[in-house]
Amino acid sequence: MANRFEQFAAPGVRRLAPYVPGKPPEQLERELGITGSIKLASNENPLGPGPHARAALAAALAGVGMYPDGSGHVLRARLAAKHKVSIGQVTLGNGSNDVLVLLAGTFLTPEHEAVYSQYAFAVYPIAVQASGAKAIIAAANPADHRMPLGHDPAAILAAIGPRTRIVFLANPNNPTGTWLTGPELEELVRGIPPEVIVVLDEAYHEYSAGMGVPDGTTLQSQFPNLVVARTFSKAFGLAGLRVGYTLSHPDIADLLNRVRQPFNVSVVGLAAAAAALDDGEHVEATLALNRRGLARLREGLAALGLAVLPSAANFLLCDLHRPAAPVSDALLRRGVIVRPVVNYGLPNHLRISTGTAEQNERVLAAMAAALAEGA
Ligand SMILES: Cc1ncc(COP(=O)(O)O)c(C=O)c1O
Known part of the structure; x- marks a missing residue:
């Protein structure tokens, strides 16, 4: 049955199919x-979760009557130390899904376009459509390629135009599992204009780092428009707690913080994530x-x-x-x-x-x- 309120919804939302x-x-x-x-x-x-996170989780339960620290200071300080960046470069999210949506909401309007590869992670089309911006989908590698169905850097660069404001890259990509090598990634990011925000989604970084996949954070000093998203949902085993983050130029973090919900990561999420970082x-x-x-x-x-x-x-x-x-x-x-x-x-x-x-x-x-x- 037709949705009787659909005509009143924002245009991007009307055409949206929910994530499955x-x-x-x-x-x-x-x-x-x-x-x-x-x-x-x-x-x-x-x-x-590992034993450190489980213990922190149990201890944090006593504090759930209070709001969390809205700035997430302890976790952000730990992440900043781990990544050797300033605390002002770390933005926390309710899962990395939250920061991906925050990035779209911060930088995209119906005047803009966002580029991502065919078969890229399904949250990008949803975040782009909800913002009202136009999605430009770059053809993926053919099935007989070394990285079948993976991101094709040349196709991504060709899809960028004057209205492009964000390029979403997942490395490795979900659902394909494929990846861009260090040189491929660096050349791609170098080819993207500096006014286009490059969102490099490294949700699987801890797994992929030992498999020849580059660490995108090493490129950030060269490319201030490069935002790296990470999560505690995968290798850290905290998917149900919803904690993710971005590392970015502090000016990008400042913009994200203007629209971020003040308490977007819970008391238990903050505590368990900080403890998980210690559990090598x-x-x-x-x-x-x-x-x-x-x-x-x-x-x-x-x-x-x-x-x-x-x-x-x-x-x-x-x-x-x-x-x-x-x-x-x-x-x-x-x-x-x-x-x-x-x-x-x-x-x-x-x-x-x-x-x-x-x-x-x-x-x-x-x-x-x-x-x-x-x-
Ligand atoms: C590539 C990629 N990015 C982001 C996410 C979102 O994860 P979360 O919101 O749990 O951090 C996922 C989850 O499957 C993913 O595969």
């Missing part, structure tokens, strides 16, 4: 009357588990005759060469939730996050059964 998150296990279990399902659909850390052991354990998971899933999927794209993250994009929806449904019936990516224009692919060793075996067994039944 991974299906929560509770919902699947309710729908199918099953128990014991697993979710490898949202690129979370199967270990969850947990991050190491997470990265080791992910390395094993990627290798096992790659090998297991290949044994089933399935192709996967290169990935520098904690997930793989699997090309089924046939419609993925029936396979996804067959996996759901076996209590395994992975991510269909038809919303990205990829009806034949499924994105699978790495899990624990047991979860990885379960998804492979379910996939084998789904294929055997002709899904």
